[in-house]
Amino acid sequence: MTTEKTGRPVFVAGATGYIGGRLVPRLLDAGYRVRALVRAPEKLQSRPWGEHELMEIVKGDVLDGETLKQALAGCQSAYYLVHSMNPAVGDFARTDRQAAVNMAQAAAAAGLEQIIYLGGLGETSGQLSHHLASRTEVGELLRQGPVPVTILRAAMIIGSGSASFEILRYLVEHLPVMITPRWVDTPCQPIGIRNVLHYLVGCLQVPALRGGTFDIGQPEITSYRALMKIYAEEAGLAKRWIIPVPVLTPRLSSYWIHLVTPVPAAIARPLAEGLSSPVVCRDRRVIELLPQELFDARKAIRLALDRIRQQQVETAWTDSGRIPPAEWSIPGDPGWAGGNLFEDARKVILAGSAEEIWPAVSSIGGEVGYYYADWLWRLRGAIDRLCGGVGLRRGRRSSKELYPGDAIDFWRVVAVARPEFLMLSAEMKVPGKAVLLFRLRPLSATSTELQQIARFLPRGLLGLLYWYAVLPFHHFVFNGMLNGIARASGKQLLAAAQKQPAADQG
CATH class of the missing domain: 3.30.530.20 (START domain)
Structure with a gap:
């Protein structure tokens, strides 16, 4: 059964984040009623779609179980796009753990038909980074409730304004010679932001996806070295020299990223740790269940660069920051x-x-x-x-x-x-x-x-x-x-x- 458009609302937790801020207008364009949970309503109210007739903005926090239950009342399905990996949060894994438990309980109380969660791609049988392990744990906690949970697992998301893309952009544009960690040759399968959004919206429309776990990524397996080479070519830059060395640990890499790119060390470290693990798709059933044109890395990078040059960056990794009280x-x-x-x-x-x-x-x-x-x-x-x-x-x-x-x-x-x-x-x-x-x-x-x-x-x-x-x-x-x-x-x-x-x- 597909979600009835303009019927009971689709709930979005994380609507002010990088993914959520792009997903909400696409849900509205598709005719869905949307109820967004945000800590600062003014961040959405001022958006071009903030006063859309199908849009409802609710002030609340996933860490407050009672307000979360009230916000979910009457909804049919929910997107869970919340991650606490930000410098203002000390132990982000513990924070994400509590938020996921609250979501599972509130979803059960509201009688939701489905939760859709965007998690991280990685070998669950191997040694995961702290960041990827937390993303995996969130999915497991959501599934402890009675509501079916659809999990999409993605590696690096290539899109204008994403943290991982900004790291790639700044490193390649500012460093003709790059001293990199060994993870520069780690196998990876990134995915373009447009493809991610198509899968997310499609989860409401294809019953066979409900309750399953699916790996999403571009068709080819590549490496971060190859991504750097492709970026330089698409940006019209001279050849970049990449020299991997064994002494750059994730901690040292995060400090290096902090100094060269806009991404602070507190965010760069868990990302760098995740880059050291192979992130390739094993379960590709979603390709048949929800077909679309999957962009390769070159096309995804080209589209992201076009958005930046045209000053049309919808959302950015910096959007998730709180509005400080003044x-x-x-x-x-x-x-x-x-x-x-x-x-x-x-x-x-x-x-x-x-x-x-x-x-x-x-x-x-x-x-x-x-x-x-x-x-x-x-x-x-x-x-x-x-x-x-x-x-x-x-x-x-x-x-x-x-x-x-x-x-x-x-x-x-x-x-x-x-x-x-x-x-x-x-x-x-x-x-x-x-x-x-x-x-x-x-x-x-x-x-x-x-x-x-x-x-x-x-x-x-x-x-x-x-x-x-x-x-x-x-x-x-x-x-x-x-x-x-x-x-x-x-x-x-x-x-x-x-x-x-x-x-x-x-």
Whole structure:
């Protein structure tokens, strides 16, 4: 029996992640009602499909069993796309274990017909990495309940914005000569993101898939060395020299990946550990049960590169980050009463409307940069990277779109209201909390005031010292940034950047 479209909702746990953020709009396009469980509803509400008539967004967490049961009530099937492999989570395996148990219990209470889980590909009889072992354990825990669980097992997913693809992209583009671990020749069978999504949607439509475990991958077995060679060719790069050495352990590899790519060591290490195990498909029944054109690695890489070049990256691995609470940044809020809240506010006045100036504001970061003294921002990013932070290499998913939860270099978008307001929260290593705000306030039909406000809540003495150490640079960097935004907007500067009293911020 297939899932009845526009009937009982299809539940999606992990809708703000890399896979979930692409799956939901495809389910909606196929005519399914979708109920998405998210911790931060604003991350989906602002998406083009966030207010779709078949879309329902529920605030909750898979670690909260009771709210999960309430969210699943009335649903027919569920996708479980949750993984806790992120730097903010200590023991991700334990967290995933509890979440899977909650899901199995809640699914049973709701009387679901099916759970669909995207797991990791690997030899279950061999020595799995901690990451792959956790992915396998999640599938087993989901199956301990009475609800049939369909498990799709995938190796590296090739798609614009995926963590594994970003590692490949940065290594090949930035290193003509690569010193690599021995796993560079490990057999693997990657799969393109479009093929993954086709299989996921198809699980609702083919009864024979229900309750089974299926390996999904491209037709050919390849290696990471071959993927690097193919990427260089598709990207138009000169031949890359790859030199495998035995001394690079997964831990050392993760630090190397951390320094060269945007992916932090906390995420890179479990990925590197997984790369050391052969990941090839053994059970290929899904090819007959749900036929489609399976892309080889070359076509999948070409499509991913096209998306990046066209600024059409739907989701990225950075999407899964939390939107940090920033109530403390509002002057007068009791949440920070008794502490020091430092502020630097500046403004310019431009001859133009907020709508005309907004594109220059919302394009900040990434390849566009910060409009002034970019070398200082790059230096700050390099220092942050050396200290274990995210640095500037994350860039941004798109230079054209901006949604709450998006990463911009070492910032996270907290709130955005086009063409009036943008709030960024700092994710770099800093002894305190910091936000950067931009406001556009119409002064007349032909002029607009652009405000830029930096606020910092220090943590201890080190936080105080940090603020006063960077304070001398604010005049040059922040004034330069505002004047640079003005130039980028193409609008006449009526009043150059100047310091703004707190009481004059409106």
